Amino acid sequence: MSERLYPVTIEVNGVKRTGQVTARTSLVDWLREHLNLTGTHIGCEHGICGACSVMLDGAPVRSCLMYAVQADGHRITTVEGLAQPDGNLSILQDSFCEAHGLQCGYCTPGMLIAAQALLDENPRPSEADIRDAIGGNLCRCTGYQQIVEAIELAARRMAGDTK
């Protein structure tokens, strides 16, 4: 059975990308399989783990709970889009390295997207704000404490506080 293809034009990390997708192609599958942007991870594929978090028009969403065809005409930011234009890690990404905010790395892209969205909206988050913002992202290496510390470090660094 051949499934109908739908044309899409989606701005991904600042670049207009076009493609033909089946209706059931999830946004995360399109990003990974068609654009080879494999930074975004697929975990549970039913909206529980948060590993597939991306930003849709600037707001974090789960890319396994959206079909690529629904993103037609919208703007997506993936973890690849967080790095600086020269390819160096962003302050947030570097803070994850510095504070040991990752172990196996599976949840990391989702954590980074959730954290970036938080810092975009609230540059001085409390620990409770941080825990709430990453509440929809599962880490199975028991690494939450260091993830929280990494986001706190990033917030301090972005505010120009170097200690």
Added chain:
Amino acid sequence: MKSPPFEYARATSIEEACALLAEHRDEAKLIAGGQSLVPMMAFRLLRPAWLIDINEIGALKYITVEADAVRMGACTRQCDMERNDALAAAVPLLRQALTFVGHVQTRNRGTAGGSLVHADPSAELPLVAQVLEARLVLRSQSGLRTLAAASFFEGAMTTAIAPDECLTEIQWPIWRERKTGSAFTEISRRHGDFAMVAAAAQVAVDDDGKCTRATFGVGGAAPTPLAFPDLAQRLVGTRLEKEALRDVAHDATAAVEPGSDTHASASYRRHLAGVLATRVLQSAYDSARAAP
């Protein structure tokens, strides 16, 4: 898992959505935020031949505060409800409930109407709709009808909506009593998970602290969210003294029909229903008394 194959149509107006529903009827499902529908498709619990996407219909996204109700477009995102201060002032129970709804990522996508038509028995917004006696506007090509929440929710994941109907608007009643308080709480394994049991209440008092109006209900303890208008009526004229609260909670506990699953036994859910109902009534009463 991946969703089964389907055909996709993006509706650009309510009329177009209704026309597509009329054409495909029970072969089609509307997709709003997709936060419940897409997992059900991934699990192959649903296999619609068509998905009609209503996310791009601007006419389904609004929050309008009127004299006696807030009118809300069905495709209003939960994050927009959460952030709307006028809504929080008019119907405070909604913001209180939304802090328990999923996570940032799901609230950014999930909609008011989607949660109501999905009708998960433990979901927060259906409970608020039931407790506040919200009215739901359903539209099809043959016209409009408005249902009270009590006649909308028919069973677990089952509502009175017909295959060719689209929920277009939710009307959340505003209580105009000056001293009004409300409260929402729930117990779940982790914050953001499905509630084992949830409870919501709203109470108004006079200047002497006597209750003049009350409503409360519980979710997760029956196939639909339950409101207890007759029991709440018994609190009117009291100061929600311990005995009055205990009697009402006791009778509410007797009226629930919870199920058992891996998360909680029926008897534990029944126990929670009584405890949480007492807690939200007390807390709503206290904040009503503290209101200026």
